[in-house]
Amino acid sequence: MSATDVHSAESGPNPQEALVKFTMLLGGVVFLLMMVFGLIMRVAQGDLISLDPEIFYLLLTAHGAGMVGSAALSGAAILWFFSARHLNLRSSIYIAFLGLFLAGVVLILGSIFIGGYGGAWTFLFPLPAMSGGLWEAWAGVMFCVGYLLIGVGFLLYYLELGLKIASRYNGLLGGLGWRYLFANNSTDVPPPTIVAASSVLVFNTIGIVFGAAVLAASIVNLLLPSFEVDPLLAKNAIYFFGHVFINATIYMAITAVYEILPDYTGRPWKSTKLFIGAWAAVVVFVQAVYFHHLLQDVNMPAWTMAVGQIVSYASGVPLIGVTVFSLAVYIKGSGLKWDLPISLLTLGVVGWGLGSIPAMVDGMVSVNKLMHNTQWVPGHFHTYLLLGEVAMAFGFAAWLVRDKAVTILSNLDRLVFRAYVFGGAGFVLIFLWSGASSIPRRWAVHYEQWQLQSQLASGFALIVVLATLVLVVRYVAGLARRSQ
Amino acid sequence: MQLSILLITLGLMGVAGWLILRAVWATEGPSAPKTINRTRSCFLWGMIAVGVVISVGSLREWPHTSAADDALIVNITSGQWWWETDTTEIPLGQQVEFRVTTEDVNHGLGIYDPDMNLVVQVQAMPTYTNKVVHTFDKAGQYQILCMELCGIAHHDMTYDFEVLEQN
Numbered sequence: 001m002s003a004t005d006v007h008s009a010e011s012g013p014n015p016q017e018a019l020v021k022f023t024m025l026l027g028g029v030v031f032l033l034m035m036v037f038g039l040i041m042r043v044a045q046g047d048l049i050s051l052d053p054e055i056f057y058l059l060l061t062a063h064g065a066g067m068v069g070s071a072a073l074s075g076a077a078i079l080w081f082f083s084a085r086h087l088n089l090r091s092s093i094y095i096a097f098l099g100l101f102l103a104g105v106v107l108i109l110g111s112i113f114i115g116g117y118g119g120a121w122t123f124l125f126p127l128p129a130m131s132g133g134l135w136e137a138w139a140g141v142m143f144c145v146g147y148l149l150i151g152v153g154f155l156l157y158y159l160e161l162g163l164k165i166a167s168r169y170n171g172l173l174g175g176l177g178w179r180y181l182f183a184n185n186s187t188d189v190p191p192p193t194i195v196a197a198s199s200v201l202v203f204n205t206i207g208i209v210f211g212a213a214v215l216a217a218s219i220v221n222l223l224l225p226s227f228e229v230d231p232l233l234a235k236n237a238i239y240f241f242g243h244v245f246i247n248a249t250i251y252m253a254i255t256a257v258y259e260i261l262p263d264y265t266g267r268p269w270k271s272t273k274l275f276i277g278a279w280a281a282v283v284v285f286v287q288a289v290y291f292h293h294l295l296q297d298v299n300m301p302a303w304t305m306a307v308g309q310i311v312s313y314a315s316g317v318p319l320i321g322v323t324v325f326s327l328a329v330y331i332k333g334s335g336l337k338w339d340l341p342i343s344l345l346t347l348g349v350v351g352w353g354l355g356s357i358p359a360m361v362d363g364m365v366s367v368n369k370l371m372h373n374t375q376w377v378p379g380h381f382h383t384y385l386l387l388g389e390v391a392m393a394f395g396f397a398a399w400l401v402r403d404k405a406v407t408i409l410s411n412l413d414r415l416v417f418r419a420y421v422f423g424g425a426g427f428v429l430i431f432l433w434s435g436a437s438s439i440p441r442r443w444a445v446h447y448e449q450w451q452l453q454s455q456l457a458s459g460f461a462l463i464v465v466l467a468t469l470v471l472v473v474r475y476v477a478g479l480a481r482r483s484q
Numbered sequence: 485m486q487l488s489i490l491l492i493t494l495g496l497m498g499v500a501g502w503l504i505l506r507a508v509w510a511t512e513g514p515s516a517p518k519t520i521n522r523t524r525s526c527f528l529w530g531m532i533a534v535g536v537v538i539s540v541g542s543l544r545e546w547p548h549t550s551a552a553d554d555a556l557i558v559n560i561t562s563g564q565w566w567w568e569t570d571t572t573e574i575p576l577g578q579q580v581e582f583r584v585t586t587e588d589v590n591h592g593l594g595i596y597d598p599d600m601n602l603v604v605q606v607q608a609m610p611t612y613t614n615k616v617v618h619t620f621d622k623a624g625q626y627q628i629l630c631m632e633l634c635g636i637a638h639h640d641m642t643y644d645f646e647v648l649e650q651n
């Protein structure tokens with residue numbers, strides 16, 4: 001490690017620690033609350049309670065936006081924390097990011113629960129302007145402005161990362177590791193966290209810019225309905241943004257594994273050429289793959305569908321062949337002692353890898369004809385979010401407040417971990433089963449023959465909610481204990 | 485069809501999960517052998533080879549069939565929250581081209597067979613006409629369900645039609 005590695009793990013406390021701990025608290029509480037919303041929706045689909053469809057669509061919108069937001073927030077906190085081991089990041093930028101993020105959240109919540117906006121987190125133009133009388137134009141505007149604030153916050157965040165990476169690693173190409181990969185220049189090869197940070201900041205900045213464009217167009221359309229937007233173009237932009245943004249959350253959170261796992265195995269996660277090459281592939285794939293959201297838009301050129309299918313599969317190669325494979329190799333025979341943080345972090349990588357399989361399958365044009373917009377889709381993304389990003393986030397949070405004296409899984413920890421895995425796996429597998437039973441997604445009311453699945457899923461979801469409650473309480477208790 | 489897709493997917497997830505857990509649980513055993521990088525290369529190239537085979541096999545015959553000259557054309561219009569078609573009776577075994585559009589927001593045309601299995605779908609998008617070709621091979625009462633969130637009554641946006649045996 002060079003002298004400019006200002007805050008290596010050993011050289012004292014991380015200057016971003018307090019802010020990051022606070023962020024993880026916020027993220028954890030919102031995750032929990034949104035899970036309760038999710039549980040209510042699944043229970044309603046099982047007809048165990050009767051819920052006004054209007055409320056269902058509000059909860060759906062809040063759950064989608066709130067979960068994606070919390071995943072983004074926790075991912076950003078993790079990446080910031082570990083980037084600060086290698087770079088001198090300014091806390092003021094992070095505070096501005098957090099402030100803009102929270103302001104955006106307030107607007108989004110207001111638009112949903114006061115304005116009645118229920119058009120879902122990835123809305124299709126022109127739904128915000130044509131609610132069928134459900135919400136007024138201002139609620140749609142408020143929702144879009146909320147998104148824009150969050151987007152601006154992220155652009156600031158990435159700008160700071162980009163500036164500091166560029167000055168420390170000799171430009172962004174240095175930070176991406178491309179000088180090593182393509183020019184074989186092995187001086188000052190960036191550590192894995194920096195490679196990840198550089199890659200994410202490149203593709204997510206592009207994603208956010210496209211998102212901002214379609215949001216701006218939607219706002220103008222809401223205010224001046226005569227200003228029309230091409231709905232197919234708008235769909236391309238919103239899914240490009242949505243796909244890139246949600247994937248970025250996991251690609252940020254994975255840095256927790258790169259940085260924490262070595263403490264347990266004694267084997268550093270290395271920036272090999274394969275590793276850097278895999279990230280280079282990710283930068284391309286994560287953008288090109290969004291076409292798989294438009295496989296039922298037959299007016300799209302055929303090549304986009306072929307690209308969508310092929311890149312869906314190709315995206316699995318670096319994920320399974322490099323990230324998951326490396327995890328297994330680093331852990332095997334390392335003498336690692338399982339505690340809660342490392343169990344959750346490992347779960348996160350495994351869940352992410354396994355969740356990509358039903359996504360790859362659904363990315364096939366012929367399969368998509370039958371699975372598109374069925375519950376197969378929440379089936380695959382809950383696998384790599386609930387059992388992926390969120391597991392990593394709670395693993396990181398548990399690690400932040402770990403008790404250095406205790407290095408084993410306590411009985412309670414073991415129970416909570418098993419409940420989370422069991423409940424989560426049951427919950428996501430039923431979504432896949434429901435998708436294969438042709439049950440459409442985003443339906444407030446389910447037909448009688450579909451309700452058994454929703455009821456079983458509600459049971460599993462309840463277990464997840466309870467396990468998550470313990471995780472949050474345990475984190476708060478850990479914060480309190482450490483601040484004594 | 486959906487059942488096979490489900491079983492194949494679960495099978496792949498099961499095998500992958502088992503392989504990963506076997507390594508991850510073996511913390512106390514021997515480390516990965518020196519040949520692991522070779523194994524990984526084989527694995528990566530294997531994934532790529534399988535990908536090429538699947539891609540070529542599944543795309544060579546383009547999955548969105550185009551209509552033959554004698555296809556029956558059925559126009560479908562939609563709106564919040566209704567469907568309207570040229571005809572509610574479609575002959576069994578006759579190739580049909582659905583031409584789908586909407587007068588307001590996006591909807592999704594999902595065609596369900598008498599056992600409530602989704603047999604084909606396509607997007608309904610304002611200002612566009614989306615075509616999808618299908619030949620029904622089972623007679624009976626079919627339903628159209630909306631596959632794209634379109635507002636408060638999205639889940640009520642259904643429509644019935646009949647597939648009739650010809651005589």
Ligand code: HEM
Pocket residue numbers: 034035036037038039041042060061063064065067068071120121122375378382385386389390440441442443461462464465
């Ligand atoms: C106990 C945990 C959870 C439960 C019970 C739950 C439940 C649900 C339900 C019932 C739906 C609607 C399914 C449908 O379309 O019919 C849904 C959608 C969704 N969930 Fe979850 N969920 C949980 C955890 C999560 C997590 C951890 C995330 C992400 C970090 C997440 C992200 C989403 C997203 C993005 C949607 C799509 C919303 C939309 O269609 O607009 N969920 N969830």
Ligand SMILES: [Cu+2]
Pocket residue numbers: 591592630631632633634635637638639641
């Ligand atoms: Cu609809």
